[in-house]
Amino acid sequence: MAGSSRTDDSPFGRWWRNVDRTTLICTFILIGFGYILMLAASPAVAVRIGASRNMFIFKQVLFLGIAGVIVVGISMLSRKAVLRLSMIGGVLMLGATALTLVHGIEIKGARRWIALSMMSLQPSEFLKPCFAVVTGWLLTQRRISRYFPGMLIAFALYGLIVLLLKSQPDIGMLTVITAVFLVQLFVDGLNLILVAFGFGCMIAAGIAAFFIFPHVRSRVERFMHPGVGDHYQIDTALRAFGNGGLLGRGPGEGRVKDLLPDAHADFVFAVAGEEYGMVVCMLIICVFGVIVVRTLLRLIREDDPFVVIATSGLVTGFGLQAFVNMASSLHLIPTKGMTLPFISYGGSSAMSVALAIGMVLALTRQQQGRPLAGNGFVTTLRQWRSA
Structure with a gap:
């Protein structure tokens, strides 16, 4: 494939030559793990709720198949097309996120989902990658035109998203989007003192959430004080990791999937630990690490x-x-209902993560032509670091 692609001038040949094949392969490895662990975890959950044993499997096969197509399809887009898609998708998902407050499905006191025929759509999942791309454009456009209030618009957009997510409430998603925005401000050249101030505000907001939202206070108290509240889920997950040991109990031999209601979603990493052991868990962590580090190196x-x-x-x-899901399962942080990308069950999660990875592959693909916002950024960043 590599040899023939050098002379292949078709759109696919040019894409294959220029795309980050390591990240692409790692993405499909994660999708493969998603299939394997869904086969392991979902039948017991389906039976427990009175559904067909294969209900979750059939749905996730479809979701992950669509996710794979999204990754490849989006990765073939130009940078301008990625930006247009993010702007249009961001507006639609912003409106849909606001719609959840009126017509959304209420689950455990939160309105985050819109009911569709095949799945429940969580618009904020798709809003996250669109926000990252649009914010990147806004922050760089102010370098081209001094009269363009890119920074102001970016903060206004972030403030609107904060208001919507707080109203749902979805503190976990709000924390992730805040971290994304702070990282982007740092990369854009924001003073380290202001970055530290931003993280300080995050900590202050977390403390405020502890006192304002009962479910946040409950999770933190259970994490800090073993004798407070119900620890059934996390204790069961930790026993699963212990039972799995180094090499696991073997496919289908795990027990945690019969005990936890979210074994196919929030605690799928515990299923991997029990049935396949620490070796496979470390492999999954390494695959996630390769995608992140490889992208940053490019x-x-x-x-x-x-x-x-x-x-x-x-x-x-x-x-x-990925960190929040795995750390929650290992009781390194308070529990948070956040999916493991491409591995946990969920259509919104699989497709939104596929959208994000497809955008990463499209933006980092070697392309001809002038950049969207000028040259010399990395040179400036290196000079700033060496100063």
């Missing part, structure tokens, strides 16, 4: 500030989501 050679800032936000959101 940005070192990139001179388009739009690409650098937008991709930094996209990969931050992807890596942070």
Whole structure:
């Protein structure tokens, strides 16, 4: 394939030559893990709720298949097309997120989903990658035109998203989007003192959430004090990791999937630990790490500030989501209902993460032509670091 692609001038041949094949392969490895672990975890959950054993499997096969198509399809787009898609998608998903407050499905006191025929759509999942790309463009456009209030518009957009997510409420998604925005501001050249101030505000907001939202207070108290509240889910997950040991109990031999209601979603990493052991868990962590590190390394050679800032936000959101899910399962942080990208069950999760990775591959693909926002960004960043 590699040899023939050098002389292949078709659109696919040019795409294959220029796309980051390592990240692409790692993405499909994660999709493969998603199929395997859904076969392991979902039948018991389906039976427990009175559904067909294969209900979740059939749905996830479709979701992950669509996700694979999205990754490849989006990765073939030009940078301008990615920006247009993010603007249009961002407006639509912003409106849909607002719609959840009126017509959304209420689950455990939160309105985050819109009911569709095949799945429940969580618009904020799709809003996250669109926000990262649009913010990257806004922050770089102010370098081209001094009269364009890119920074002001970016903060206004972030403030609107904060208001919507707080109203749902979805503190986890709000935390991820805030972290994405702070990373983008840092990459854009924001003073370290202001970056530290931003993280300080995040901590203050977290403390405020502890006192304002009962479910946040409950999760933090259960994390800090083992004798407070119900620890059934996290204790069961930790026992699953212990039972799995180094090599696991074997496919189908796990018990955690019979005990946890969210074994196919929030605690799918515990299923992997019990049935396949620490070796496979470490492999999954390494695959996520390769995608994040590989993307950041490609940005070192990139001179388009739009690409650098937008991709930094996209990969931050992807890596942070994976960290939160796995760390929650291991009781390293308070539990948070956040899916493991491409592995946990969920149509919104699989497709939104596929959208983000497709955008990463499209933006980091070697392309001819002038950048969207000028040259010399990496050179400036290197000079700033050495100063």
